Amino acid sequence: MKDLSETHLGVIYALGAYLMWGFAPIYFKYLEFIPVYEILAHRVIWSAVVTAIILSFLGGWPKVLEVSQSPKKLVFLCVTTLLISTNWVVFIWAINNGRMLDASLGYFINPLINVVLGLIFLNESLSRIKWIAVALALIGVLIQVLQLGELPWVSLVLPFSFAFYALIRKKIKIEALTGLFIETLLVIPVALYYLIYVAQTDTANLLTNRWSLNAWLMFAGIVTAMPLIFFGQAALRLKLSTLGFFQYMAPSLLFMFAVVFYGEELSLVKTVTFLFIWSGIFLFAFENKIKSWL
Numbered sequence: 001m002k003d004l005s006e007t008h009l010g011v012i013y014a015l016g017a018y019l020m021w022g023f024a025p026i027y028f029k030y031l032e033f034i035p036v037y038e039i040l041a042h043r044v045i046w047s048a049v050v051t052a053i054i055l056s057f058l059g060g061w062p063k064v065l066e067v068s069q070s071p072k073k074l075v076f077l078c079v080t081t082l083l084i085s086t087n088w089v090v091f092i093w094a095i096n097n098g099r100m101l102d103a104s105l106g107y108f109i110n111p112l113i114n115v116v117l118g119l120i121f122l123n124e125s126l127s128r129i130k131w132i133a134v135a136l137a138l139i140g141v142l143i144q145v146l147q148l149g150e151l152p153w154v155s156l157v158l159p160f161s162f163a164f165y166a167l168i169r170k171k172i173k174i175e176a177l178t179g180l181f182i183e184t185l186l187v188i189p190v191a192l193y194y195l196i197y198v199a200q201t202d203t204a205n206l207l208t209n210r211w212s213l214n215a216w217l218m219f220a221g222i223v224t225a226m227p228l229i230f231f232g233q234a235a236l237r238l239k240l241s242t243l244g245f246f247q248y249m250a251p252s253l254l255f256m257f258a259v260v261f262y263g264e265e266l267s268l269v270k271t272v273t274f275l276f277i278w279s280g281i282f283l284f285a286f287e288n289k290i291k292s293w294l
Contacts, residue, residue: 010237014246017230020223022253025095025103027223029262031216032096038199039220040089041191046221048184051177051229063178074182076172080165081183087161088224094154100258101270105144106158107251108277112137113163114243121167124239129290133283140276147269166235166243176232180225248281 031039055061067073094103115134118124126134144155169179195204206214234243255274258264283290 006237010234010243011246013230013234014238014243015249017227017234018246018249019253020227020230021247021250024223024227025100025254025257027219028092028095029257034203034217035199035201036089036093036096037194038201038204039092039217040085041194041199042217042220043088043092043224044085044184044187044191045195046218047224047228048181048188048221049218050221050225051181051184054177054225054229055181058177060175060177063175064181067174067178067182073172073174076168077174077179077182078186080168080179081186083161083165083168084183084228085187087158087165090154090157090161094158098262098264099152099154100254100262101264101266102152102154103158104251104254104258105141105152105270105273106155107162107247107254108137108274109141109155110159110163110247112141113159114166117163117167118239121171122239127287129283129287133280133287136280136283137277140273140280143276144269144273166231169232170235173236176229176236179232180228 028039055064067077091103094100112134115124115126115130119126144152169176172179174182203209203213203217206217209217234246259266
């Protein structure tokens with residue numbers, strides 16, 4: 001019963017994380033007049049502030065101290081910091097440069113990588129129907145590769161960076177909030193240096209900005225921290241392969257925003273690619289029902 005409850009809680013956390021990620025592009029699109037690295041710097045700084053406040057409220061500082069005294073865990077967190085920072089900057093760039101569909105495709109590919117990493121590193125297994133689902137998604141990706149001659153770099157960097165981030169965070173088993181705070185803390189010096197000494201835009205100085213713009217920039221902390229905290233909690237309770245397929249929620253919303261609201265062109269090749277991937281999602285999501293039919 002306890003394991004079942006933990007699984008249900010993991011599902012709730014996963015749904016919350018991917019819904020928040022699904023609507024995040026609206027926020028970043030609103031800030032497209034601000035340079036990518038400047039937005040990234042604010043994501044880092046205000047995520048650290050948000051997580052510090054939550055840690056203080058929950059009494060989580062002893063856990064932060066405990067992790068900080070483990071050189072092995074700090075090394076792993078340095079790696080996850082690099083991975084998640086790369087993911088953030090590529091995602092922001094894609095949203096603000098009319099590449100939402102490429103970002104959507106990348107996150108549709110992500111579960112394929114999760115499945116492979118789960119099989120290799122975590123000894124997880126897949127049923128026959130899940131293997132068919134993965135194969136359909138892979139065919140969709142191969143169609144895209146064959147048509148273009150190469151996989152778009154946005155669609156490659158996003159899934160690989162996040163899949164390895166998820167794997168390492170699952171392996172080191174650090175509480176989501178603690179891990180995120182240390183990750184942002186590790187990169188805060190770079191973010192502050194960029195805003196103070198490198199950025200030359202009118203928006204880089206918070207003291208001269210409108211209060212409303214500063215509020216939007218600070219909100220980056222909530223937009224960034226909350227879904228990652230939810231994701232970290234889900235990762236501790238669910239198989240990596242199962243967790244990965246929840247991520248189809250976020251790119252589906254991203255796909256809708258790109259085509260319906262932001263006018264990105266959906267070519268025939270991309271349409272076929274998405275159809276194969278969505279077929280795989282259907283098989284994965286309704287595996288038990290399909291087994292009963294068979």
